[in-house]
Amino acid sequence: MRNYLGFASITIFILTFLSMQIFVIGKVSGATGSAILMFGVGLSILLALFSQKGRMKTIVLSLYGVLIVGFVTISILFGVAHM
Numbered sequence: 549m550r551n552y553l554g555f556a557s558i559t560i561f562i563l564t565f566l567s568m569q570i571f572v573i574g575k576v577s578g579a580t581g582s583a584i585l586m587f588g589v590g591l592s593i594l595l596a597l598f599s600q601k602g603r604m605k606t607i608v609l610s611l612y613g614v615l616i617v618g619f620v621t622i623s624i625l626f627g628v629a630h631m
Contacts, residue, residue, distance in 0.1 A: 554604030557595040558611075564588025 564585060572581050596608040 550598065550600040553595045553599035554608050557592040557599065557608050560588060560595065561592040564592070 565588075567588075568581065568585055572584060576584075593612055596605065596612065599605045599608070
């Protein structure tokens with residue numbers, strides 16, 4: 549079962565963003581949308597941490613690390629640009 553947690557993690561991550569774009573944006577408050585997004589991303593990272601050691605776990609955790617670093621970098625750049 550732990551062999552497929554990496555694939556389940558990526559699937560939950562993609563489905564979270566697709567559901568946000570298709571079903572949630574503009575229909576719920578910002579706090580509810582943020583809670584849905586944090587729950588989906590948190591669950592996908594948790595599944596990635598519990599997946600079996602190997603190539604898939606490395607790829608998934610590297611992907612999440614790159615996305616988090618990219619988000620922080622873009623946030624800082626927008627903050628500096630609007631000072």
